Amino acid sequence: MNTPFADGIVNALTGAGTGRDPRSYNAYLFRRLSDVEIEATYRASWLCRKGIDKPATEMVRERRNWQADADQIKKLEALERKLDLWNKLKRAETLRGLGGAAMVMWIGNDRPDAPINPDIPGKLRSLHVWHKSRLTLGPMRTDPADEWYGYPTFYTLNTGGRLPVNIHPSRVIAFRGDPIPDIRGGSWEEQFWGDSKVQTVLDAVQNSDTAQNGFAALIKDARNRRVGIPNFTQIASSKDGEAMMAGRMKAMALGESMFGVTFYDSGDGTKGGETIEDRQMTWAGIPDINNNYLAMVCGAFDMPATVMLGKSPDGQNSTGASDIELWHKTIKARQDLDLRPCIDQLDVVLVPTALGAPDDEVWWEFAPLSTPSEKEEAETFKATADAMDKVRTSGAIPDEAFAKGYQNLLSEKGWIPGLDGALAEIPEDERFGLNASNDDDANEEDPSALQAGQRLAANDALPRTLYVSRKVVNVAEIKAWAKDQGLPELQDDLHVTIAFSRTPVDWIKMGGGWMGEDGKIVISPGGPRVVEPLGDRTAVLLFASTDLSWRNMSIREAGASWDHPDYQPHISLTGEPVDVSTIEPYRGKIVLGPEVFEEIREGGL
Template sequence: MSGARIRSITFKAGYAADSLTNAITGQGTSADWRRANVYQSCRLTQYQIASAYDGSGLMGKVIDIPALDKVRAWRDWQADKDQITKLEAEEKRLGLRQKIRLAEVYRGLGGGALVLGLPGDPTQPAPNVNKGGIAYIHVVSRFKLDIGRLIEDYRDPNYNKPERYRLSTTGGQIDLHPSRVIAFPGDPVADVIGMTDEDRFWGKSRIERMMEAVQNSDSANGAFAGLVAKVRNTVIKIPGLMDIVSTQEGEAALRRRLSAMVMGESLYNASLMDAGTGGDNPGEDVLFNQVNWTGIPDIMMAMAQFVSGLSDIPMTRLLGTSPAGMNATGESDMANWNKMIRAGQEIELAPCIDELDRYLIPSALGSRPPEIFYEWAPLDVPTEKEQADTFAVFMGAAEKLQLTATIPERAFSEALQNALIERGYMPGLEGALESIPESERYGVSAEPDGDGSDPSELQASGKEADPTSARNGGPSPRSATGATDAATWLADAKPRPLYVSRQLLNASALIAWARANGFATTLPADDMHVTILYSRNEVDPLRMGRDWREDDKGRVTVRPGGPRVIERLGENAVVLSFASPDLVYRHKDMIEAGGSHDYPSYQPHITVSYEIPAGVDLDALKPFNGELVFGPERFEALDLDWKSKVREA
């Protein structure tokens, strides 16, 4: 019987309870003290709610913080610049943010509403609103609104909503049509037992859930504050005290004695006492007892943490305290809190805002364009470094998106400029762009520039490309019958030795790297390329087909990083070798189609220069690690005399 644990089934009053019982402690039996625990619904009156909100600073923060944070960053309109200006001006005229915040405070106190100042009889449905149609927006507590009977027909779109509102004012009562009132109900209540229509519609105050926890925390703080006055408790033992105070003269002498002791301690920072003469004349005994605060701050913090947990507000936001725990920064707490606020915006506030925007948008613009909408602004305020990092990531993503050529150049330029303006990355950009003609603003010209660089322009003019503008084989110059005259060269599809390459479109980045690493000269930017095929065999160029790995503009991109080497190739060429499965597979396709290769294997590379800088150790040189963007394939007749045409700049 040492454990006294009995697994039993107890039959009581018509039901069976299967539980763990203990005959010694009474657990699970009728003697169990926990059986006295009963949960009861505690509904507060409006006076109790107001007293708790006004009387407790902690309770006030529990209600005010969520209301403030829901409107702190507000929202960003998605519309034209002129429309955004008008919408923001209308919100400012009506004081919308401040009034939404107050309505959210009332929501925490049990409910509130916005009363719209719309034209016409307030008892009738709201009419269509024209420009400036909202005269005002007022905020009222639920306790000033009497709701009519709730609509109980579940087929009605307004099921469980009031048929009308009645506003109580000092001048009397005013009936309001539901379309002129936007309700901000409190926390929902479980409609499992009988309740009034008021409670079913408005819900309950957040104070009802927080009352006990806040009271416990406030009581702990109050008790501690009371102890501060008793930081040192003095006990004075006076021989024959009862005999002394039994007479008026003795009582007066005692007061004078205590006054002298206090004065002596104040003037000389010393306690004066009668040491007595011993024997029948003992002296006074003064004891000083110091209050021990050990554990009290922990108890107070535990109370506050319970309030924090129950209200879902992190301690760093509720009390401004430093986060606890090893390596704690509070960032995760605030991130979770921001998620809570965003959920409150989407679930609680957004339906109210959407109902209001039915009237706000036409009041600002005169109509309600269906394409206008809003997004909640970010809740975090990033640091300057975070903003710079975000901008770098954003521009990197934009550059990669542009290289895919999935968006027309003009549309991409316009969207990018709008993004830079809306995000505030470049202050003053909008004004600077407005002074530029639209034909030049987006950097895209509809007409050919006439510089002869476009193959169609060369062909139309009867000119041939500069024979030194490209390379064969390794870094060889392009022949006069190059890709710019490809239509003539490929006219008969006669088999011949073939050279295929792709020009490096972002060669300026590689040249900048070379200059920074001591190269006095490099190949010109338009001569930097990667060789795909150097075939001495005669092949039919049309059998090569197209590379299905390229984008719709014929480009191939090698992502940053990966295996790369700076090495010497041949007698004195310095090349950047890199890994690119796409180029390797394309080379194999051409070999299988009849092409040849002078070496056992194919390694994609770009010739940087033919002059090795003095004192530069190529083995120790860190290769260029950036993105490589190659243009469309160039089919050319093989030029075996390319070495004599090498030029560097």
């Protein structure tokens, strides 16, 4: 014996859940809109048009950020402009919302019905976007092993007036509408193209438009004036009486317009005069009704009211900022799930056309949808710079690779205007921090002289002796001062010693010094300056620098040795006999380059 059961709430008093429930007779019926109806709704309703156009615009407005060499990016973006790619992607996304579209790639002189050869793709000449109605689908490919399984064997383009053209699916990028659940079947084309967005939002749009239009029709009745005239019917029945009444109404209107006063016949005491009644229409509740209908449209399009209307509807509680954040997440999801697969199919041909050959190292991401404020940009720059400095000091990335990546990041973000042009003027060994030396006559007594091949990578953690120095950048200024003071000609390789550890140490644990612009530091003009003998040098320029003294101390605290009781920043000038008592110290600025790490050479002091 089968026992009947019900799943849901039952109320014997109200009839809810029983045969007496009025909802028992509810049923949803589906009527597929024709292309004519979809087009009419899109063109006649501003709500529908904006609900379709706005997401399409948002998905492409910031375009994409290529990750490639600067020259490659220039070529790729030039081809995108030539093809008018982003305007055509916008049109394709708009037509997707109206039921589906196809972007057809015209490649060289290839036969359009032949598949694209992924190894030797032809040159991409142009892109064309058509609504699905311009295309007829061939039979579905049913072999699961086929790369284009589930797609038509071919698309037939109806060009109008010309013979139809069959196109291979690899050359057609299908922008398909909302997926249809494969429950009841349906035609092959219906299943492939899916539903138009208009299909699901039509009721909400019509309800809102009807409410808005109905309210607009009531505005003319906002203020009604009723004038009662004794014997009006009798007077108006004659031609003379009708003319008299017309003149009377004209006189009343003239009085109102000129003086803001209504003149009327108040009678003579024995007979009644004209009576005038003003009736004011009240709109209580109507704005709320309209706003609720607008909110339903926004929900149907999955779009916040701040985007659809440019503001929150009156009476709606909206923060604005949170709405935009959620909207950007929605657009990002549509970009990744719907638009990216279409662009990836296009790039199979676009990248080789622009670069001359496929390149698996070239990739891209959608550009961010929001533009940060100056304060937010500054905070992002500072946080990025701090993070990059930690990455550099960790030694996880070789110096040259790190320099290339960091420079590309700064260039892409646009944080340093003119950076690309400035870097292009610098030799590659200096630009990427290779610090190659061509000094074949290095002074063995000068531990800062850099010999080719002697500098070891800073990311090598093997303990070793350590010599840290900074080269003087403004050598010409100091040499000019020395010449005026009668000193022998100075060497070009002036430097400041920071650390000299005979004890082997782990270089990574030494950390990084204070870094100014381009890794340089500047000793400001003035302050204590003295020229004295020091060690085997007959003349050195002594000066004060808290930054250099602190750096020497931090390296010693990290385990490095130091052969002297204290540290005094100085620049060695000469070892030849000189009378330092006659020399006026150099008091200009001293510009020091980035820190140079190297091992102590044999014979070095």
